[in-house]
Amino acid sequence: MSAQVNVKICGLTTAASVEAAVSAGARYVGFVFFERSPRNVTIEQAAALAAEVPPGVCKVALTVNADDAELDRILGAVPLDMLQLHGQETPDRVAAIRSRHGLPVMKAIGIAGSEDMPAIDLYSDVADQLLIDAKPPRGADLPGGNGLAFDWQLLAARKYWRRPWMLAGGLTPDNVAQAIRATGARQVDVSSGVESTPGTKDAALIRAFVAAAHT
Numbered sequence: 001m002s003a004q005v006n007v008k009i010c011g012l013t014t015a016a017s018v019e020a021a022v023s024a025g026a027r028y029v030g031f032v033f034f035e036r037s038p039r040n041v042t043i044e045q046a047a048a049l050a051a052e053v054p055p056g057v058c059k060v061a062l063t064v065n066a067d068d069a070e071l072d073r074i075l076g077a078v079p080l081d082m083l084q085l086h087g088q089e090t091p092d093r094v095a096a097i098r099s100r101h102g103l104p105v106m107k108a109i110g111i112a113g114s115e116d117m118p119a120i121d122l123y124s125d126v127a128d129q130l131l132i133d134a135k136p137p138r139g140a141d142l143p144g145g146n147g148l149a150f151d152w153q154l155l156a157a158r159k160y161w162r163r164p165w166m167l168a169g170g171l172t173p174d175n176v177a178q179a180i181r182a183t184g185a186r187q188v189d190v191s192s193g194v195e196s197t198p199g200t201k202d203a204a205l206i207r208a209f210v211a212a213a214h215t
């Protein structure tokens with residue numbers, strides 16, 4: 001029997017949604033530090049939410065092109081286990097963040113077509129994990145969390161990468177099992193697919209997502 005797929009529920013903003021994710025069996029919970037996002041949390045909110053997360057569940061801070069001062073502020077106040085870099089951070093910047101802040105780093109890579117695939121290998125040299133997400137459409141307000149999927153067949157040809165990776169982008173309780181079968185993903189990440197309205201997590205959808213990912 002193969003190991004269970006790890007689930008990350010991202011963009012949690014309330015204690016109730018943290019509890020729903022943890023009790024459903026999520027292995028990662030994500031807090032978004034990006035003001036334009038409907039899922040943005042303040043440092044104070046994130047610190048309170050992180051205190052609700054039991055040991056063994058990885059607490060991830062999602063940032064977008066954050067500078068060191070901002071990362072210092074976040075990490076100085078919130079007990080976190082991993083940084084998710086969801087902007088245009090270069091490989092050198094990823095390496096610098098990893099070395100300066102001393103936390104594992106997961107780099108998000110946006111995929112729209114085969115031309116985007118080499119970035120996965122490029123960031124494999126510097127990141128601890130990779131988050132393979134849909135590339136946001138031109139002009140999109142958010143660099144992620146748009147509920148958009150990419151062509152999973154782009155991953156189907158090559159299921160092994162040098163770093164652990166997570167599949168993201170437009171996943172829902174209805175499509176996650178198919179996405180796992182198509183790509184061989186052993187980790188999946190969701191934000192808008194478990195919401196009733198943008199930024200509002202739905203406990204029933206969280207439970208359904210985790211259950212579907214574990215089938």
Ligand SMILES: O=C(O)c1ccccc1N[C@@H]1O[C@H](COP(=O)(O)O)[C@@H](O)[C@H]1O
Pocket residue numbers: 010011030032034037038039062064086131133142143144145146147148168169170171189190191192193
């Ligand atoms: O969720 C957000 O608001 C967000 C903001 C800025 C960057 C990334 C964001 N979310 C991440 O995007 C992917 C896919 O999200 P979705 O499931 O398609 O809504 C996921 O990794 C989120 O962590």
